[in-house]
Amino acid sequence: MLSLFLGLFSLAALAQETAENEVQIKPEIKLSYLDSLKSTFIKYETSACIDEMWMKELSNQELFTDMESDIAKVNIDQEVSYDLPTDLLKERLKKLDEKSPFNIEYNPALENVIKSFLKNRPKAFERMMAISEYYFPMFEEHLAKYNIPLEVKYLAIVESALNPKAKSRVGATGLWQFMYATGKQYNLEVNSYVDERSDPLKATEAACQYFSAMYGIFGDWDLVLASYNTGPGNVSKAIRRSGGLTNYWNIRKYMHKETQGYLPAFLATMYIYEYKKEHGIVPKKAPLTYFETDTLMVKQKMSFKQLSDLLDIPVEQLRLLNPIYKLDVVPYFSDKPHYIRLPKQKAGMFASNEDKIYAYLKFEEDKREKPFTTIRKEALAQRTANGTGRDSVAIADVEDFPMKSVKKTKTKFHTVKRGDNLSEISSKYNVTVAELKKWNKLKKNSVNAGQKLKIQYETTVAVADRTTAKKKIAEPKVAEPKIVEPKVIESEGLYVVQRGDNLTAIAERHKVTIDQLKDWNNMESNEIQAGQKLTVQQPVEEAVAVVEKEVAKKEIIRRDSSKERNYNKERMYIVQKGDSLFSIAKKHPGITVAEIKKWNNIETENIKPGMKLKING
Template sequence: MIVKKISLVVSVFFSMSMFAQEDVKTNVEIKPEVKISYLDSVKSTFKRDEAATRVDSLWMKELTSLDIYDDLTKDIQTINTDVTVDEELPTELLKQRLQAMNEKSPFDIEYNQGLENIIKSFLKNRKKSFSRLMALSEYYFPIFEDAFAKQNVPLEIKYLAVVESALNPKAVSKMGATGLWQFMYGTGKQYALKIDSYIDERSDPLKATAAASEYMTKMYNIFGDWELVLASYNSGPGNVTKAIRRSGGKSKYWDIRSYLPKETQGYVPAFLATMYLFEYHKEHGINPERAVVKNFETDTINVKNEVTFKQLADLLDMPQSQIQLLNPSYKLNVVPYYQGEQHFLRLPKDKIATFVSNEDKIYNYVAYQSKTKSLPAQLAMKVAPKAKPIVREKLELSKDLQLYKVQKGDNLGAIADKYNVNVSDIKKWNNLKSNAVALGRTLKIKSDFDPSVKTAKDIKSTLAVEKKTEEAIASTDDKDKNNAQSQEYVVAVGDNLGSIAKKFGTTIAELKELNNLNSNNIGLGKTLIVSKAVPEIIDESAVTTAIASNSSIDSFKKKATSPKSLGEDYFVKKGDSLYSISKKYPGVTISDIKKWNNIKDGDIKPGMKLKING
């Protein structure tokens, strides 16, 4: 019995120890380390306002929609004011309401059959549109009223922006009129609105409204009648003056209306009909949609460095569409930096608080991104923070100013890579406002980097070129080395696909295929991929071995440029193009290869056999 009891105690003790060991194993299980991005590490240190309001994405889409603008513009141009519309609105009741509007407005609002027809047409066909417009007006009307009050312009003119642009700052007419107040290019310049590659202040609600207010004041001083001011805004003061002469000197809109251009004849009635629907929307069952963003909930901040909307959206945790809505004058979704000028960014107040509290961190992140962006996109994905040079004859050079003369085929990206600086720095040092740079121009470069000194990066690039593709090998001579580095190209003023294809020795078809383009249209500032040949970053050990075995750039170059013999068949490899293949054979052109192989459009595929007849 004693032996059995002892055995039982030992068994229980052993079992408990086993459970304890299992418990320990479970508790000390090591979790894999989770790496976070540089963006997340920056954002984790931000001070945040927890009371930030959430913006409805559907509302943002609504604010940037152009469908109302298209519908209203078509209506105003096509509505026949002489055709009676069947809609329930007693004429006598309408006359009473128009009289009530007239009594509290400086406009001469009087009943006529044409105005009744337009009001009834809007009620019949555009009720839903006006419900949406009234929601938009909660954001824009306070801006308009503030500007008009300063110039003593009737506040009712705010309804004109509904007729002009359907309250969309990005609206552009067929004639090129732009923004909430639909300024033509010349008129915008006349009223000191900045228009360049980055900025179009015709789309800036504050500045464009101030310009419209100034125009209205000047026209009223000429005509002394607010209806004629509206007519001149639509067709120009010259057409109004002609109509006055043709009418025998009459000075009221309704007296000269028949002598005005056809579009202007419906323009003022459309404005008055819009005013009526906003004033009496409840009586007609028009319920304004919910307005999430209001102007008084936003504020502006002076931006001290160039920053993109994408970077701001990532850092501030807000939709990029919201930044676009609040800052419609920035054409390329970039807040630029011009020396000696101020640029402002409008944001919700809670985001302004986050920006101000973390301004230095935001600019540091933007600077970090600019360095990464100077590399081709495909290469930047493979490269970690910049590798230190392994071989340098000179580690430190004088920071004296260096001069560089722009050569054929150069762009700011390639020059920045050559001197190990940023594109934005080169633009700042040389007062450049765009990425375009003239051939033969001498640029000032402030850099301690000597491009003539060979580094481990140069050797790595050459090794990678030899290993990766024959196309890259064939381009390691001095002439084509720049092209191998310039895997991407930023579209400059005057560029088109043909000129870019010629510059990089490729074809329009290849550029379109590389960049998934459906047409030949390319936007200014767009980054295009101009070659598939992307050097692959290789191990440090491979570079060290190459150096240890006395490998040199010249030996790689000699091997890379050795010609292939003519009169042989060539099998197309992945990444090949007709241009890269022609470079492998002395004296052979793209047109030769096309002719020998009956190729019409330049389309070749891996594995395809090509005849090289010589």
């Protein structure tokens, strides 16, 4: 009995030990490069992430669409039934007027717009008031900088419902709804990557510059806002048509219909914001303000996805904070810096780990598929390293290989859906019904749902012209600076073996035989190594050619010297006044008059001053 108990105890102990061993040999989980890198980051305590609902609210297109529709359709002359006594409204508008540089005076049109907004859009204003907490501090800072009334911040609600991605039917874009040309006028960049009209900071700066310039022209803030909507030229026309009146309410009927409701919408928005409590409008609370974010200049192109992976921040939040970037990519231009806006804690993490972040971006860039020529270069470099003989070439010369286009036929498949027929399928793939039937061995024109049909098509690919390439390797162009010539020590008759060389190539290059090379260097096999020095003697036929060349050269020099001597003998004489052939012959001993006449093809002895006569034949 005791032995049985001990046996059971030992089995239990063995099972426990086995279990412990199993626990100990758990496979080690390998971390990715990204996870390993992030584990070394200097981290900060981060506030709770912006929730998904708030991010959607900040980029809500519905609010903008409704606001744009209201301003376009509201009939400011039509009475609206809403519980707001006219006398009370007049009293409140008077108080607003006392605090504002705008001309806020009661009139029935303004009352109708205020009541329309209160009746139809109270919930929308609650939502926009929460978004206002995010943008208004930044607006007020810029408006104060340009000495512009702070109430102008309400204009962004009328313009875009505070959506930086808002785009009107005519192309106006951003919080302040800049048209393309006006944005360019105020240095807002627009290209494939960037649209600075959607940048809250830069667009607000541009808007302030516009307001300041227009106030310098009109000297009235009501007209400045009207000009922002319709343009200063149209405001000037309305003033002229009214006979020189300059109060907005007096010239309103001479403006476009949209502009007639524009300033009332602005003033109605201001009223609702100032008296929201009195009307039971309770704004939602913004979890993040613009001043709780920070910007960093980027030194390398990066995508929102990469930033999201590195900093654990949702891509949607990056879009919200950086509406300027159209492709979810922060570009890098050498001539103009670009910035990324992040919550302050994430900005601190980015700044503290900048080197590691850029190292990861480079790692990601190196993983991208390279252009064809680069791949070919690396492949040939590998072949060269393996010593594959004559097919190996200097890497610098790879890019000179000619390319040729080759057509290849490829096949893809189409799964037939209910209602499909051969005619529609052929049109979709730009082929004929006959081709479809041929490729799929079809006898009839009918096809069944779920059936897979072959679709053949031709594509053109670029490949290296290997024939030309091999010829180029065998016959290097000495004059081409790209070709890496083997280093030969001419004075010592030595050749230094390059990587990829073999005896056949070296022998052909120096016009000798492989046996001669082996004999001069006491070699038994054909094996050679890079860096090895080989003795290369001049072949007999080449030596003979050199001697013949030298002899020919000397003959040319001899002939040229003879010509030079003959030329030096030849003299020309210019006839002077009073000369005769007899006196000229006398001046040159050994020369007769007959010889002078013969050398110069003259029959008579008549000569004139200035004539040139040969004296040496």
